[in-house]
Amino acid sequence: MTLSLGMITCDSTDPVPLATWWSEQVGGTVADPFGGTFLMVRGDNVPVQLAFQLVEDPTPGKNRIHYDFAAPDLDAEVDRLVAAGATLVGRRGDDSFAWVTLADPQxxxxxxxxxxASEAELSAG
Incomplete structure (x- = not known):
């Protein structure tokens, strides 16, 4: 038997606006089958479902698992995300491979x- 990735879930004390924000960024739609306690972002442009679940107390500190995205124009996409409410955390890498770390509104x-970027380079992020 082998595993397949079903979705990536993010804990949140307020998942509805977070799911909405992410759906706008990746061009997906929000499914809310559980009345705001567990939402999923789906769409043709979303190869793995993103989910956002209501928790009273998220795990403190830096998240150990994070989303890695690829964009045809890195600088333009970073500018768009920051204008939409993301925060620039840092620019990383060098001339051979660069990526940008951001934070969503939460x-x-x-x-x-x-x-x-190659798959190996993306997994280094």
């Missing part, structure tokens, strides 16, 4: 790299 860090 402080969850994620990375964006150039769409031409």
């Amino acid at each position: 402080g969850n860090e994620f990375c964006v790299a150039s769409a031409g």
Whole structure:
């Protein structure tokens, strides 16, 4: 038997606006079958479902698992995300490979790299 990735879930004390924000960023739609306690972002442009679940007390500190995205124009995408409410955490890498770490409106860090980046390079983020 082998595992397959079903979705990536993010804890939140207020998951509805977070799911909405992410759906707008990835071009997906929000499914809310559980009345605001567990929401899923789906769509043709979302290869793995993103989920957001209501918790009273999220795990403190830096998130150990984060989203890595690829974009055809890294700088333009970072500018768009910051204008939409993301916070720039840092620019990383060098001339051979660069990525940008951002945080969503609730402080969850994620990375964006150039769409031409190899799979190995993305997993280093």
